[in-house]
Amino acid sequence: MEKYYIITFGCQMNRSDSERIATILEDIGYEKASNANGADLIVVNMCSVRQSAVDRVYGLYSKFKKLKSGNKNLKTILTGCVLKEDKRKFAKLFDLILDIKDLSKWSQKLNVPCSNIYRYKEQNNDYLKIKPKYQTLFSAYVPIMTGCNNFCTFCVVPYLRGQEISRSAEEILFEVKNLISQNYKEIWLLGQNVNSYKDGKINFPKLLKTINEIKGDFWIRFTSSHPKDFSDELIDAMAKCEKVTEYLNLPVQSGDNEVLKRMNRPYTIEHYKNLVKKIREKIPEISLSTDVIVGFPGETREQFENTVKLFKKIKYNMAYIAKYSKRPQAKAFLLEDDVSYQEKERRHKILTEILKKTALEKNKKYIEKEIEVLINSSKDNICFGKTKTYKTVKLQTTNYKLQTNLVGQFVKIKIIDALPWGLKGSIEIKKEALALKLKLFET
Ligand code: SF4
Numbered sequence: 001m002e003k004y005y006i007i008t009f010g011c012q013m014n015r016s017d018s019e020r021i022a023t024i025l026e027d028i029g030y031e032k033a034s035n036a037n038g039a040d041l042i043v044v045n046m047c048s049v050r051q052s053a054v055d056r057v058y059g060l061y062s063k064f065k066k067l068k069s070g071n072k073n074l075k076t077i078l079t080g081c082v083l084k085e086d087k088r089k090f091a092k093l094f095d096l097i098l099d100i101k102d103l104s105k106w107s108q109k110l111n112v113p114c115s116n117i118y119r120y121k122e123q124n125n126d127y128l129k130i131k132p133k134y135q136t137l138f139s140a141y142v143p144i145m146t147g148c149n150n151f152c153t154f155c156v157v158p159y160l161r162g163q164e165i166s167r168s169a170e171e172i173l174f175e176v177k178n179l180i181s182q183n184y185k186e187i188w189l190l191g192q193n194v195n196s197y198k199d200g201k202i203n204f205p206k207l208l209k210t211i212n213e214i215k216g217d218f219w220i221r222f223t224s225s226h227p228k229d230f231s232d233e234l235i236d237a238m239a240k241c242e243k244v245t246e247y248l249n250l251p252v253q254s255g256d257n258e259v260l261k262r263m264n265r266p267y268t269i270e271h272y273k274n275l276v277k278k279i280r281e282k283i284p285e286i287s288l289s290t291d292v293i294v295g296f297p298g299e300t301r302e303q304f305e306n307t308v309k310l311f312k313k314i315k316y317n318m319a320y321i322a323k324y325s326k327r328p329q330a331k332a333f334l335l336e337d338d339v340s341y342q343e344k345e346r347r348h349k350i351l352t353e354i355l356k357k358t359a360l361e362k363n364k365k366y367i368e369k370e371i372e373v374l375i376n377s378s379k380d381n382i383c384f385g386k387t388k389t390y391k392t393v394k395l396q397t398t399n400y401k402l403q404t405n406l407v408g409q410f411v412k413i414k415i416i417d418a419l420p421w422g423l424k425g426s427i428e429i430k431k432e433a434l435a436l437k438l439k440l441f442e443t
Contacts, residue, residue: 002040003033009056010047012223013190014080016141017100018045019132021079024103026133028112036063040073041110044094045080048156051325054086061093075110081160085328103127128167138185138408139376144172144207145191150226152253153264153331154293154324157192164192169199169207173214180216185374185410187211189222195229205237212241217410219374219388220244224251228267230275239282246283247390250276251291255307259299264331269310276314287362287389289318294351295344296324297335304347311351315358317389318421321351356420363391363418373413373425375406385411392422 004025008018021043022032033039044060047053057078068074078094087097098109104127134140145166148158176187189207191197197204211220220243227250238244250272254260257268279286292307311319323344326337339347366387373385373393383395383406393413397406413425 001029001031003038004030004041004043005033005036005039006043006045007036007060008045008080009053010045010049010080012141012188013143013146013192014045014047015135016132016143016190017080017127018043019134019141020103020127020130021045021100021106022133023130024106028107028110036067039067040071041075041077042067043077043079045100046078046082048081048083048086048160048327050322051327054083057086057090058093064093081157083156083160083327083329101127103130129171134179136376136408138183138374139188140179140184140186141188141190142172142175142179143167143190144194144204145197148192149196150193151264151331153262153335154253154296154327156327156330159329161192164196166191166197166199169202169210172207173210176211177214180214180218183216184218185408186219186221189220192224193226193229194222195225195231195234203233205231205233208234208237208241208244212243218243221247221390223249225249227252227272227275228265232278235279235282238279245388245390246285247287247289247388248279249289249291250279252310253291253293254296254299254303255292255310256299256303257306259296259303262298262332262335263293263296269306273310273313285389287317287391288314289320289390290314290316291320291322292351293322293324294347295339297332297337297339299324299339307347308350308354311354311358315362316355317359317362317391319351319355321348321355323348360418360420363420363423366391366415366423367418368415370412370414372410374410375408378407383407385413387423393425394422395425395427 006018006021008015025041026032030041036042042064044057046057064076075096076094078090078097079100082090082097090097096109098106128143128146132141145164147162147164149164151158179187195204197207202210208220220241225248230250252272253263253265255269260267260269276288294304294307324337324339326333371387373387375383375385377384378397381397383397385393387393393415395413411427413427415423415425417424
């Protein structure tokens with residue numbers, strides 16, 4: 001049997017798409033390879049949001065050359081968010097460049113008959129209807145919408161993924177109920193802008209409430225949010241739905257109103273701060289993260305200082321800080337990239353230092369508390385998990401069997417130390433009258 005391997009770059013949406021690619025490839029007779037070396041078909045699901053992600057795909061060139069010299073039948077496919085310019089350049093590196101939205105037709109492109117071809121035809125090319133091969137048995141990505149209507153000037157997503165399309169609420173609920181009946185513990189609702197989800201009378205807050213009513217022991221997470229669409233109704237829904245986790249990624253992108261305007265982000269910093277205030281009033285335990293770009297064209301030192309002020313004021317739990325890079329097709333491509341790389345590095349470092357302090361300060365509040373953690377992996381006697389507030393927790397275990405049994409479970413963990421990027425914990429489990437002590441992981 002021929003084997004496939006998928007290399008995924010970028011966001012959770014891409015990872016979710018890769019789960020649907022896996023379904024199609026297995027339907028047409030491929031089997032998953034444990035690594036690229038053993039594969040007859042390699043799919044690269046790429047991201048074009050930053051130049052660094054594109055460079056990583058270029059970086060595969062020598063690897064593919066070597067693999068092809070060892071396996072003459074090896075086929076390579078490029079998919080995901082691929083810019084027109086890059087399509088031309090990547091044509092030499094890949095045998096096929098296929099659109100993810102045409103996923104139901106991939107079997108024809110690969111010249112392999114598909115037993116489910118009629119089923120896929122009925123889906124009118126709506127690739128989100130394809131049932132994914134979920135990567136774990138406890139946490140699942142459920143895209144609720146795709147595309148974006150916002151056209152931030154630094155971003156290529158609306159040109160690549162197209163306008164916003166929401167999945168039907170009925171379809172989403174069917175998928176979530178099915179996952180919960182299989183004992184899934186964490187549901188990630190995904191979309192480029194989940195806040196603008198709409199299916200008839202069902203908007204995003206109503207969708208959250210409906211999912212929250214499904215019986216079962218599980219958490220609901222969602223991403224991404226746009227501050228302009230974050231309504232009071234949504235804050236209320238988050239506060240009332242006990243299964244919705246106390247974690248929110250609220251991308252600010254810049255702390256300066258002028259820069260926000262040039263980014264085509266239609267809100268002001270005053271609006272953003274007020275929004276955070278309302279969220280914190282209703283959900284005091286909320287853990288807040290953000291996305292921010294430093295060195296956007298024309299960003300002066302004074303304008304950057306406004307982002308510094310914002311970071312100090314909000315005291316984020318986490319932030320994804322990006323150095324601006326030009327993206328062909330995005331509107332800002334036409335603006336002069338006039339902040340030097342060294343200056344972008346400097347600004348990146350300043351925000352990281354503030355973040356380290358605020359994140360540590362927030363994490364210290366967990367010390368001595370016993371909190372619920374969903375264990376998501378274990379390796380070399382260490383378990384990793386996430387709190388409801390999306391903090392990473394690290395535990396060292398002495399019992400391998402127990403350690404693997406914990407993966408996919410909610411476990412009460414006592415937090416005994418805090419770092420800027422995570423927590424350390426200890427746990428005592430009584431099992432068949434045997435108390436097993438898991439030791440603190442020392443670094
Ligand atoms: Fe890109 Fe802006 Fe849409 Fe996010 S909201 S996907 S940054 S255009």
